[in-house]
Amino acid sequence: MNIALLLEMAAEATPDRIALVCDGKRWTYGDLLAAARGSFELIQESGAEYVALLDESSEAAVIAVFGAALAGVPYCPLNYRLPDADLAALLGRISPALVIGDEERVLRIAGDQDHTVLAREEFTLKAQETVPGDDAREYDPGEGVAIQLFTSGTTAAPKAAILRHANLIGYILGTVEFASADEADAALVVVPPYHIAGISALLSSIYAQRKIVMLPNFSPEGWLSLVEGETVTNAFVVPTMLARIVDAMEKGVTAQTDSLRAIAYGGGKMPLEVIHKALERFPAAGFTNAYGLTETSSTVALLGPEDHREALASDDPKIRARLTSLGKPIPTIEMEIRGENGEVLPVGEPGEIYVRGDQVSGEYKEKSALDAAGWFPTRDAGFMDEDGYLFLSGRADDVIVRGGENMSPGEIEDVLLTHPAIADACACAIPSVEWGETVGVALVTREGHSTPGEAELKELVRSRLRSSRVPERIAFVAELPYNEMGKLLRRKVKDVLAD
Amino acid sequence: MKPGTRLKSAACDTEVMVIRAADGQIECGGSPMGEAKPAEAAPLAADFSAGTLMGKRYVDADGKYELLCVKPGKGSLSVDGTALVVKDAKPLPASD
Numbered sequence: 288m289n290i291a292l293l294l295e296m297a298a299e300a301t302p303d304r305i306a307l308v309c310d311g312k313r314w315t316y317g318d319l320l321a322a323a324r325g326s327f328e329l330i331q332e333s334g335a336e337y338v339a340l341l342d343e344s345s346e347a348a349v350i351a352v353f354g355a356a357l358a359g360v361p362y363c364p365l366n367y368r369l370p371d372a373d374l375a376a377l378l379g380r381i382s383p384a385l386v387i388g389d390e391e392r393v394l395r396i397a398g399d400q401d402h403t404v405l406a407r408e409e410f411t412l413k414a415q416e417t418v419p420g421d422d423a424r425e426y427d428p429g430e431g432v433a434i435q436l437f438t439s440g441t442t443a444a445p446k447a448a449i450l451r452h453a454n455l456i457g458y459i460l461g462t463v464e465f466a467s468a469d470e471a472d473a474a475l476v477v478v479p480p481y482h483i484a485g486i487s488a489l490l491s492s493i494y495a496q497r498k499i500v501m502l503p504n505f506s507p508e509g510w511l512s513l514v515e516g517e518t519v520t521n522a523f524v525v526p527t528m529l530a531r532i533v534d535a536m537e538k539g540v541t542a543q544t545d546s547l548r549a550i551a552y553g554g555g556k557m558p559l560e561v562i563h564k565a566l567e568r569f570p571a572a573g574f575t576n577a578y579g580l581t582e583t584s585s586t587v588a589l590l591g592p593e594d595h596r597e598a599l600a601s602d603d604p605k606i607r608a609r610l611t612s613l614g615k616p617i618p619t620i621e622m623e624i625r626g627e628n629g630e631v632l633p634v635g636e637p638g639e640i641y642v643r644g645d646q647v648s649g650e651y652k653e654k655s656a657l658d659a660a661g662w663f664p665t666r667d668a669g670f671m672d673e674d675g676y677l678f679l680s681g682r683a684d685d686v687i688v689r690g691g692e693n694m695s696p697g698e699i700e701d702v703l704l705t706h707p708a709i710a711d712a713c714a715c716a717i718p719s720v721e722w723g724e725t726v727g728v729a730l731v732t733r734e735g736h737s738t739p740g741e742a743e744l745k746e747l748v749r750s751r752l753r754s755s756r757v758p759e760r761i762a763f764v765a766e767l768p769y770n771e772m773g774k775l776l777r778r779k780v781k782d783v784l785a786d
Numbered sequence: 787m788k789p790g791t792r793l794k795s796a797a798c799d800t801e802v803m804v805i806r807a808a809d810g811q812i813e814c815g816g817s818p819m820g821e822a823k824p825a826e827a828a829p830l831a832a833d834f835s836a837g838t839l840m841g842k843r844y845v846d847a848d849g850k851y852e853l854l855c856v857k858p859g860k861g862s863l864s865v866d867g868t869a870l871v872v873k874d875a876k877p878l879p880a881s882d
Contacts, residue, residue, distance in 0.1 A: 288790040288803055296856055300840050428790055453789075460805070460854065464875045465841020474880070487882040494841075495880070521880050551881045577881035586881040618876055 288456045289429025291356040293494045294320050300466055306493060308473075308517060309346050309501040316493075318415075319349055325417035326354030326410070327424070333403040335385035337435070339378070340364040340480055342388030343503035347407045348480040349489055350414050351387055352434070356452070359427025361435040364481040368771060371396045377437055377445065378402065429456075434486060435652065436581050439770070447652035448581045457645025458487065458584040459494050461619035468497035474521040475513055477502045477528065482772060484554060487585035488523060497521065507535035511542035518546040523577075525554040526561060527773035533564045545571055549592070553577035555773035556679070556697075558704075562610060566599060578613035578679070580665055582656070584646040588622070588677050590614025605672070611701075612676040613669075620644040623662070624671055637670040637695060639683045668695060685777055687716040688724050689755055696777070699726060699758070702751045703744065708736035711767050713780045717760055727760040727784035731767060738763055760784055787812065792856070793819040796828040800838045800859030805852040812853070814838070815861025834869070836862040844870035 294316065297306065302317030314322075330338055338355035340348055340362070348364065355362035363381055365374065367389065375396040378384070383401040386393050390406045405413070429452035437445040474492045476499055478485040492499045500517045502509055505528055513519060524532070529552055550565070550572045557576065566574065573592025579585040590612055598609040616622040623631050624638040632638045641662045649656045649663030657663050668686055669679040680686075680695030687694045696714035703712040710733035717727035732738045741761050748757045762784055768776040787793075787807035794801050797815025804812075812819050816831025838844070838855045844863045845852050851865050852873065863870040 288805070292803065292856065296841060299857065430790065460843070462878050462881070464877065467877070484882050491880065491882055497880075523882050549880055551879070553881070573879065575879045575881050579881075589879065589881050591879045617878060 288452060289356050289427060290433050290452050290455050290459075290490065291323065291353045291426065291429070292456070293459060293490055294323060294353050296465065297493050297496055301496065304470065304496065305498050306496075307346055307349060307499045307501065309344070309503070312346065314346055314349075316496075319346070319353070321418075322346075322350045322411070322414040323353035323357060324419050324424075326350050326414035327357040327426070328417045328419060329405075329410070329413055330354055330358040330360055330385055333383075333385045335360060335383055335403060337361050337363050337381040337384040339381055339384045339386045339402075340388055341367050341374075341386055341393060342407055342480070343367070344476065344480045344485065344501045345407055345411075345503060347387050347411050348485075349493075349499075350411065352486065352489065354414065356429065356433055357424075357426045359429075359431060361432045361449070363435040363437075364486070365437070366439075366479070366481045373445075380447065381435070429453075436481065436483060436486075438581065448648070449650050449652055450581075450584055450648050451650075454584045454646050454648045455487075455490060457619070458586075459490050461644075461646065462586065462617060463491050463494045465494055466496045468492075468495040470496075471518070472520045473498040473500050473517050474523075475500045475502060475510065475517070475519045476523070477505045477510065478523065478525070478554075479771070482554075483579070483581040483585050484523060487579075507532045508540055511535065511540060511544065514544050514547060515542040520546055521549045521551070522547065523551045523553070525773040526552060526557040527555070527769060529565050530558070530561045533561060533568055536568055537564075544569060547572045549573050549575065551575040551577050553579065553586070555769075555775070559610060562595075563599075566595065576612075576614060578677070580667075582647065582649050582663060583620075583642060583644075583665075584648065586617060587620045587642050587644070587646075588613045588616045590676075609676055612672075612678050614677065615675050616642070616677070619646065622671075622677070624669065625664075632670075634673050635670055637668060637680055637693070640665045640667045640669050640677070640679075682777075685715065687714070687726055689716075689719070689726065690722040692755055694726070694756055698752060699728065699748060699756050702748055703728065703730065705751075706739060706744065706747060708733050708739045709744075710734070713767050713775060713777060714758065715777050715781045715784065717781070717784050719759065726756060726758045727762070727781075728758040729762045729764050729767060729780045729783060731765070732763060791821065793821060793853075794823045795819055795859055795861050796824050797830045798859030798861040799857055800855065800861050800863070801857035802838075802844070802853040802863070803856050805843065805854055806850065807852075808850040810851070810865040812851070813864045813867075814859070816864070817861075830861055834862045834864055835860055838862060839872070843873040843875075845873045846870055
């Protein structure tokens with residue numbers, strides 16, 4: 288089944304309803320479907336084997352994803368923040384492509400490759416103007432790959448994760464009820480188009496018939512002003528965005544935000560302080576923490592609004608702790624926590640998170656990572672408590688193995704963050720002659736506090752955790768390195784600590 | 787019947803996409819559905835005239851059949867004469 292069906296159904300049901308608002312322009316479901324069908328013609332003419340997007344979010348991203356789907360060509364949005372050499376290498380892996388966006392840059396860095404390049408306006412205009420001929424079009428049945436996303440590749444060359452039509456359709460049909468949104472509903476989309484959350488946001492909103500409001504460049508002021516101007520009801524943010532929004536509001540930026548009913552967040556660890564402040568700033572909004580990966584077509588577990596409220600109101604530390612959990616697996620997903628030898632671990636025991644379900648691709652262009660029974664090893668480490676709530680302790684590769692003992696950086700960081708003078712913390716493995724690996728931490732001192740002594744911090748960890756968790760090396764840094772999605776770049780911290 | 791096959795009603799406007807199916811006869815309005823619409827419309831059987839709703843998924847009791855309605859109509863869906871029912875969707879909070 289082709290993902291273009293999602294847009295076809297929306298356009299069939301209500302062709303004249305507003306589907307998308309971007310840069311002040313409004314697009315109906317009918318407009319978008321007509322442009323997607325027009326872009327099918329452009330893609331066919333170009334003979335491209337991929338449709339790539341090298342651009343910020345805009346209507347072109349919506350038209351291209353469905354146009355590529357109709358043409359049976361993978362849609363591959365690229366990270367425009369990558370350096371030229373890295374980007375040229377990725378373009379080389381998808382040649383010949385129809386590349387939409389930064390024409391000048393593609394010609395400069397990949398001029399010797401076999402691409403057809405169209406600037407955003409040109410693509411959009413041509414897609415609108417091109418009307419399919421009278422002869423019936425043979426659109427792709429959707430049995431192949433819909434999306435190809437390059438992983439960030441911090442250790443090796445980026446992997447090409449592929450999502451099939453069947454994975455994405457499975458995700459949408461399993462999690463979204465068709466046309467379930469009111470006509471007044473509006474979802475504010477700020478995640479970049481090359482991120483899985485940016486793609487699933489488009490598919491989910493179109494199938495729910497929830498108007499999409501795009502903010503191509505995030506700023507707290509721009510976000511707040513669009514919430515007011517478009518009476519936004521739903522929004523997805525990464526933790527750093529929410530932190531900046533709350534911060535701007537504390538500094539006096541005001542906006543009418545009563546329309547916001549639902550705020551979802553994900554993509555990185557949410558600091559407790561930020562979620563507490565956000566719950567206060569947006570008392571009318573229900574908060575949802577979503578956990579998912581590129582390879583799983585987005586969300587596989589979530590902590591819903593009811594869980595947030597219950598955790599906040601509770602005196603029970605176990606229930607309060609749920610604010611730091613990822614919630615429970617969604618009904619269409621099976622989840623297991625497994626040990627090093629692949630054995631399923633009992634409740635409460637930390638290990639690697641495995642998932643299975645229609646939406647789980649677990650597939651790279653080079654090979655599939657699924658096991659024989661269809662389970663995908665996420666490389667995320669975590670555990671599930673007796674009530675079924677999932678807690679993440681970091682990437683499986685980030686686990687510190689000290690003399691055969693496995694420890695998660697998260698538990699050490701959480702303890703250090705209870706110190707009033709510590710604003711941010713990152714624990715990681717550093718080489719040790721005696722233990723193989725031992726604990727190193729990089730810390731950021733909170734503004735207005737003096738840097739605490741090493742002995743005091745070591746004692747804090749010793750008093751709350753086992754002595755093996757006490758950091759052997761402590762470094763103070765001005766700030767920790769995060770990527771634009773708010774993911775902590777542990778490998779960079781490791782390099783600093785190893786020096 | 788292959789998943790992804792689009793079936794049309796002979797008795798009304800209903801169209802469905804096959805998500806899951808076994809070897810039985812899929813019907814709408816009491817008449818077999820097919821990939822092409824017959825030249826002459828079949829009569830709408832009174833027992834199968836409750837109608838289909840856009841975007842609803844219809845299933846049988848054994849979980850062997852699942853059809854997604856992509857175009858609504860006056861007929862209702864059945865397999866070998868047994869009516870299909872709307873699949874209960876558990877509403878999830880929007881997460882993206």
